[in-house]
Amino acid sequence: MIYLDNAASTPVRPEVREAMAEALTTTFGNPSSSHAAGRAARALVDRARDQLSEVLNCRPREVVFTGGGSEAENLALRGPLTRLQGRGRHLIVSAVEHEAVLETARDLQHHGYEVTELGVDRFGLVSPESLAAALREDTVLVSVMLANNEVGTVEPVEELVAVTRERSTALFHTDATQALGKLPLDVGRLGVDMLTVSAHKIGGPKGAGALFVRHGTPLDAVVTGGGQERNRRSGTENVPGIVGLGLAAQLAERERESEAIRLGGLAERLRGRIRELVPDAHPTGAPFGRRLPNFCTLAIPGLEGELLLMRLDRAGLCASAGSACASGSQAPSHVLLAMGLPPSLAGAHLRLTLGRGTTEAEVEEAAEIVGREVAQLRTAAAV
């Protein structure tokens, strides 16, 4: 099996598995317990918090561990609203956000909030000008992702933050789920108030994510109870998951630059090879330098996307059309539609996302499989 769906989830790294197994075996206390077993668990959570805060260049106490990226995004969007009610009820999100942001914004619309969805250009980029035009006096929150999960486009978050600061008092959240381990995530440089990460996209476990919350950011918990995570997220900490997140983030950051070069080269080769075999395959997303290095996305005209993916799967290649969350859905992707791709092209969108384990040989074989399956589908359609 060739696995080129690392944007959906990644294999857990052996070092991370070992650290988690160790935590699962020896450190079973509740981190809130004050006895020895509890303190041992607390120490693991603290260490992971230190690891992640080093990667993000923030203070440890600015990290809130959650049950995953989606929960972190819900916390980012929902958490500040009550305290900011005096300032307004207007939110701005980009039209290409992950469902955890878009659907949450839509849910908030049903509860009396007004939401502006910023359009993007054909590369999937949000323009600072469109954000400037959308900002209002009553805008309380802006959420634009650092890198898109369907085409890998890297948004100009620093510029968008600057525009937000110039024109409003709104908070700025960015979804860095796909960016972690691929781009530098220095929250000082980015200037964001909140930033979401997830473990299972970087060789860590599912069920662990975190929200960076800049000191002083108004925030109420979404999950209330025992008051863990400094009252920002209640519930017994997922100690092995948090251990896995901290270590995976540290390792991914350490290898970030070399992996970006390696994966960038492999993705380029994959794209080139597929276009040799399928000359009308149309690259989607942004050009080199404005997209994540591990993304290779293509629209293939005249094909039914689901059918192609099924054939690739049968041939041993795990690929996707876009977000895993929308798998099986026949509707064209909201991201591709926002980018102005005709629905006919969007239907046959192919997302190949490389990861730590991806080899040159796999990339060659994957291109062959894609070329062969596309050709066979076209022959079948022509008969």
Added chain:
Amino acid sequence: MIYLDNAASTPVRPEVREAMAEALTTTFGNPSSSHAAGRAARALVDRARDQLSEVLNCRPREVVFTGGGSEAENLALRGPLTRLQGRGRHLIVSAVEHEAVLETARDLQHHGYEVTELGVDRFGLVSPESLAAALREDTVLVSVMLANNEVGTVEPVEELVAVTRERSTALFHTDATQALGKLPLDVGRLGVDMLTVSAHKIGGPKGAGALFVRHGTPLDAVVTGGGQERNRRSGTENVPGIVGLGLAAQLAERERESEAIRLGGLAERLRGRIRELVPDAHPTGAPFGRRLPNFCTLAIPGLEGELLLMRLDRAGLCASAGSACASGSQAPSHVLLAMGLPPSLAGAHLRLTLGRGTTEAEVEEAAEIVGREVAQLRTAAAV
């Protein structure tokens, strides 16, 4: 180290660790992906859902996996409210609920909901009469736990559900976090609409819980996004955590009756032995038959609780005063206060909770340690 704080958290069972390690190693796909790697992950989630639904005697689709018990309780309390707004905005909870219910109810009070907290008797029991008196036409939700986490009192949930059905259209949620693996949890017999469980109290991992939601119960997600868990909880499923929850629940249920007898005997012995050594130690909670078998809770007059716990910890005994979530807090427990225990007694409350690994020798030694440390504290105080 003798670990008698199994109500706070439990060691992960070896079988569960192995199943999780297997899931962490081999099954890394996103359950929402339609390719082979995704389907393999989906199969693990499905199997765990089957296992848990067998334990609860419900349909698999009535199980919603969450990131833990607290999140499940938030979903139970918050999830139905929007759809029931036409019926009313009144909630009833018992005064001895876990913080995840109590604090959530209090948070809802700040958002325009009215909450009645039902008092309890000296055993910690909620009376059906007090619930009957509190139910109103605009009551939309009742939440009373199946078994209390600080003293182990088992609430008369079946009767409370019957009263609720007679007098209102309110939904009934019960927190079965401590009850799972100790009491039969047949949701048909209990009659509840929603029921919360958590993995790490029964030899499963932290970071995995579930809410039973009876078919037809109005519910909106608290964590929105990709629409996982049939739109009731978004976010990539914590596959290894869910695997651990399903297996731990199945194993706990299989051993439930024999363990209840074994632990009941050990707890009785522990209680008796401590009372021999500390004759004025005062058992708290309900009498035998109305409390969880693995609970031994005592109030010890004239002592400072935190000081005693620190000494026990230093002597190698992990114990607690009550909820782990409130560890380190100097305030008397809300549960003991609701039971009418004088604050002076509440301050020196000792919760010893037994688990699968607890042996007879440990119980003997724990009693010795408690007796010795109490005597030394008292001698020191007398000097």
